[in-house]
Amino acid sequence: MKVIIAGGGTGGHLFPGIAMAEFLSKKGVEFLFLVSDRGIDREILTKYGCVFYEQQIIPFKGKGFIQKMKSIYKIFLASLKISKFIRKDDKVLLLGGFAAVPAGVVSIFKGCDLYLHEQNAVMGVANRFLAKFAKKVFLSFDNTKNVAGRCIVVGNPVRKEFKDFRVKHIFNKHIFVTGGSQGSRIINNVICDAASKLLEMGYSVIHQTGTKLYDETIKRYRENGIYNDERIKIYPFIVDMAEKFKWADIVISRSGAGSVFEILYSKRIGIFVPLKIAADNHQYFNALYVKEKGAGEIILEDEFNPDGLIEMIKKVENEKESYLKALVRIEFKDSAKLICEELLSA
Structure with a gap:
């Protein structure tokens, strides 16, 4: 058998x-x-x-x-x-x-x-x-x-490397961005356009673009004049995701079930951008599960832009203790x- x-x-x-x-x-x-x-x-x-x-x-x-x-x-x-x-x-x-x-x-x-x-x-x-x-x-x-x-x-x-995470109480202003294994053009573009403001706010960013979208994302960073900034690290695909989650305070992500549970079990605050065309709108309902637990937020694709993202990050930073308390209650x-x-x- x-x-x-x-x-x-x-x-x-x-x-x-x-x-x-x-x-x-x-x-x-x-x-x-x-x-x-x-x-x-x-x-x-x-x-x-x-x-x-x-x-x-x-x-x-x-x-x-x-x-x-x-x-x-x-x-x-x-x-x-x-x-x-x-x-x-x-x-x-x-x-x-x-x-x-x-x-x-x-x-x-x-x-x-x-x-x-x-x-x-x-x-x-x-x-x-x-x-x-x-x-x-x-x-x-x-x-x-x-x-x-x-x-x-x-x-x-989830993979075994996500089993033993603890809530990160020291907020280091680290943002990990992932559009999933295929990448997300809308997430990539908004992050590129919001990056200069994020740097002004004291944030560092690790950005997984997706292999097929890597070159165009690099081009957009260059056009925005911040490609060489050492506080932004850009990768086409990341295999060792757990290490990046350990580094992060906030994870910006699509909301496939795998991503949702990895973020929950890594005890990190999630900002989810559900894929608008996902079958039966399942990504929205996946993300809603986290939001209703008080452990993350949702930005719909039609509302996802640099200004909206910056405001959401400010909200998360100002109310971080509330999210962290919710994450403590998450059971693996x-x-x-x-x-x-x-x-x-x-």
Whole structure:
């Protein structure tokens, strides 16, 4: 028996799987990742030494009719190809995203034990369908919308380096910016345009731009005349995120489930800019979970500009003790252990 971990296309879908793979490795359980052929999957999983197979598939949701037909065709082909990797006695865990669908299809036809982890605060269409066939559906959020299947709230698995963070009571005016593994043009541009004011306010910035957006972001910093300032460090992609979270006082981020839980568990104040076009507006509801706990703030894309960001940072700085008290109350859940023990005990 081995565990098939299927999903990918973004770091947010992959990193929970990596947390579970770390647990399975300690137990001596074989696992295999089935992921997309986007370069980000290969880059992350290679770094962590995980065994994986890349599937040639494309997203379905939000596409036109022709693209949807292409997506269905590629899912069919991918299902045929990965069938050789999945045996009837294997456990199949779907992490969400289009890269998880072929494994879900194969597991249903082969009668494998199927499990889902719904990472976001709104369950997607594919997961609602596949949940009907799943032995268990694991939820990150206790208020997840549109849930289906036999659900249990376990939180969102994070890598082991996020387990032992403490609230940072000394405010050093450090801001870490990340638009996720793919990067975010709107976040990059607003940070570039707000950077000179942030420096005047005494802040230092570490900025992950996303690999594809790195060159254009560097160009914008240069146009603003602050590229060579040593208080701003710019990277295309950061693997050792935990170290940057330790450094940070404030994290400016998209609000995929992985990012939300890494920020919560690192006990850092989050300013979230939800992706406007995210399916079912799930990024907004992910961020709302943090805001309602008093541990962070939300700026909608349509309201996200340099002046608005500066005002929000001033608010966070002035009210930092309130956010820190809320973060002290956040309890870490060893979600990877909870999920894997459920799989292995069945």
